[in-house]
Amino acid sequence: MIERIGQGHLTGLYDVAAVRQIEQASFAIEGDSFPMMERAAYAIYRHICHRQPSTRPIVVLAGGGNNGGDGVLVAVLLHEAGFDVTLFDAAKRPRTGDALLAWEKLRAVNVPVQPAEAFLAYDRSAVVVDALLGIGALGHPSADFAALIDHCNHLRQSGGWTLAVDVPSGLNANTGSGSTIIEADMVVTFIVDKIGLRINKGPACCHEIVIESLQAADLDLPQCAHFLARSFFRTFQPCTRYGDSHKGTYGHVAVLGGDHGFGGAAIMSSEAAARAGAGTVALYSRGVTIGAALCRNPSIMGFDEAQGEPGSVLRGNSSIIVLGPGLGRLEWGHRLFDAAAQLHCRTVLDADGLRLLASKHWEGGELIITPHPGEAAFLLGISIDEVLNDLISAAEQLAQKYRAVVILKGITSVIAKQGEVPVVVGAPCPGLARGGSGDVLTGIVAACWAYYQDAFTAAVIGAGWHNDAAIKCAQEKGDIGMFPQELLMYLQKS
Ligand SMILES: NC(=O)C1=CN([C@@H]2O[C@H](COP(=O)(O)OP(=O)(O)OC[C@H]3O[C@@H](n4cnc5c(N)ncnc54)[C@H](OP(=O)(O)O)[C@@H]3O)[C@@H](O)[C@H]2O)[C@H](O)CC1
Numbered sequence: 001m002i003e004r005i006g007q008g009h010l011t012g013l014y015d016v017a018a019v020r021q022i023e024q025a026s027f028a029i030e031g032d033s034f035p036m037m038e039r040a041a042y043a044i045y046r047h048i049c050h051r052q053p054s055t056r057p058i059v060v061l062a063g064g065g066n067n068g069g070d071g072v073l074v075a076v077l078l079h080e081a082g083f084d085v086t087l088f089d090a091a092k093r094p095r096t097g098d099a100l101l102a103w104e105k106l107r108a109v110n111v112p113v114q115p116a117e118a119f120l121a122y123d124r125s126a127v128v129v130d131a132l133l134g135i136g137a138l139g140h141p142s143a144d145f146a147a148l149i150d151h152c153n154h155l156r157q158s159g160g161w162t163l164a165v166d167v168p169s170g171l172n173a174n175t176g177s178g179s180t181i182i183e184a185d186m187v188v189t190f191i192v193d194k195i196g197l198r199i200n201k202g203p204a205c206c207h208e209i210v211i212e213s214l215q216a217a218d219l220d221l222p223q224c225a226h227f228l229a230r231s232f233f234r235t236f237q238p239c240t241r242y243g244d245s246h247k248g249t250y251g252h253v254a255v256l257g258g259d260h261g262f263g264g265a266a267i268m269s270s271e272a273a274a275r276a277g278a279g280t281v282a283l284y285s286r287g288v289t290i291g292a293a294l295c296r297n298p299s300i301m302g303f304d305e306a307q308g309e310p311g312s313v314l315r316g317n318s319s320i321i322v323l324g325p326g327l328g329r330l331e332w333g334h335r336l337f338d339a340a341a342q343l344h345c346r347t348v349l350d351a352d353g354l355r356l357l358a359s360k361h362w363e364g365g366e367l368i369i370t371p372h373p374g375e376a377a378f379l380l381g382i383s384i385d386e387v388l389n390d391l392i393s394a395a396e397q398l399a400q401k402y403r404a405v406v407i408l409k410g411i412t413s414v415i416a417k418q419g420e421v422p423v424v425v426g427a428p429c430p431g432l433a434r435g436g437s438g439d440v441l442t443g444i445v446a447a448c449w450a451y452y453q454d455a456f457t458a459a460v461i462g463a464g465w466h467n468d469a470a471i472k473c474a475q476e477k478g479d480i481g482m483f484p485q486e487l488l489m490y491l492q493k494s
């Protein structure tokens with residue numbers, strides 16, 4: 001259980017196997033599977049009516065499976081309501097089961113149908129309903145499907161609007177991976193929220209996700225992860241100050257690092273800890289870095305390495321150490337890493353600190369580690385593709401191997417701890433794709449850990465808060481215009 005986050009804010013993310021189980025249980029209760037397909041189609045139809053003018057042309061791309069079946073029934077509903085709808089048929093073999101029943105309905109009302117290849121010449125600014133592939137897709141889309149997906153994305157770039165049925169075609173609903181994927185303005189996903197929509201490439205292809213439960217059976221199945229939506233930060237202020245508090249109430253963060261050439265990383269991390277509300281923040285670094293840090297932010301305490309040992313910057317063993325930003329891989333960094341381990345304080349470990357963790361045994365305090373997929377691959381001794389193809393498992397393996405709370409960074413981040421359901425946080429923010437974003441994250445997470453005693457809570461709230469502030473910052477400054485340290489000014493903006 002995560003401190004401060006009510007269960008209502010954490011929603012379940014499921015894999016395809018769980019969806020199939022729920023589907024089968026629902027069909028058994030209802031004694032028929034077609035009514036659920038009809039409810040799916042009606043849900044899509046309602047969203048289109050709500051979002052798009054009835055004068056806009058609508059294209060339905062329908063595959064041969066049940067995802068295509070949903071699309072076929074949507075075309076029927078739209079046609080009956082007077083929309084200008086054309087269905088492009090991408091089935092490669094005769095339809096069967098529910099998909100065939102849907103097709104017979106379409107034939108009965110004479111919806112205009114064209115072969116899928118004709119879509120490649122379609123150039124109107126339309127609403128496209130993507131019903132090519134759903135949770136039954138196997139592997140990458142075939143070449144002809146990939147061409148349809150590319151053309152759909154091209155139309156969207158030129159003013160189209162795309163709604164994906166259940167899953168954007170080309171996206172693996174379990175792993176969030178894919179080569180050619182539909183970019184959907186809206187994804188109407190059925191029964192439960194699916195893990196692949198929320199991790200890896202999923203969030204970048206699903207601009208808005210709506211879950212339609214379709215009155216499915218309510219089974220208590222294991223969740224792959226929980227999801228903490230950004231909306232949590234609309235009402236939750238992570239570093240609330242209380243009237244009767246003092247600086248000691250909010251803990252102490254000590255950033256150790258910033259070797260020659262990398263001073264900025266340690267400066268950003270310490271500044272982030274201060275802005276995120278740690279009671280006191282100290283930076284232990286090279287003299288030149290300390291000078292620059294104090295010029296930027298005199299509220300931190302700067303300790304030149306010439307003045308003493310790293311331990312001198314702690315305030316008792318409840319201090320939080322940040323180790324990694326600007327640590328470097330030279331002898332200086334190695335010494336600092338060994339010295340930090342000896343202090344036995346709770347430690348947030350990132351960047352070069354993770355490289356050292358892979359080669360040295362950590363006998364220090366409790367750890368939060370914050371690898372990106374490349375660092376995770378290195379720490380686990382596997383390839384980056386293996387990490388990306390199962391981010392949840394990679395995060396869990398790291399948590400177990402290093403006995404740490406893990407923030408596996410990506411478009412969204414996966415937070416894992418042994419014995420806890422992993423949590424996915426965040427939403428795409430291209431402005432974060434630059435050096436320094438991770439340094440700022442470590443400072444924010446350290447500050448959160450200084451006032452929430454629980455590491456998992458600090459990691460979840462810290463990672464989500466960093467992402468939320470970054471999105472607000474990018475909205476004002478632009479993805480290219482924002483510097484990582486500038487997101488700190490948005491930590492308290494509602
Ligand atoms: N009543 C219900 O069953 C409901 C189903 N819903 C919707 O159904 C889909 C899942 O449907 P399913 O038929 O299991 O699978 P899909 O339609 O997603 O995919 C199967 C078809 O796709 C072809 N396929 C598979 N992989 C590829 C690929 N890599 N490239 C191209 N084509 C591919 C496959 O073709 P074959 O030649 O292999 O037969 C099938 O034609 C679910 O997502 C929902 O949308 C609703 O939940 C409502 C109730």
Ligand SMILES: [K+]
Pocket residue numbers: 067130131132133134164165166167168169
């Ligand atoms: K689809």
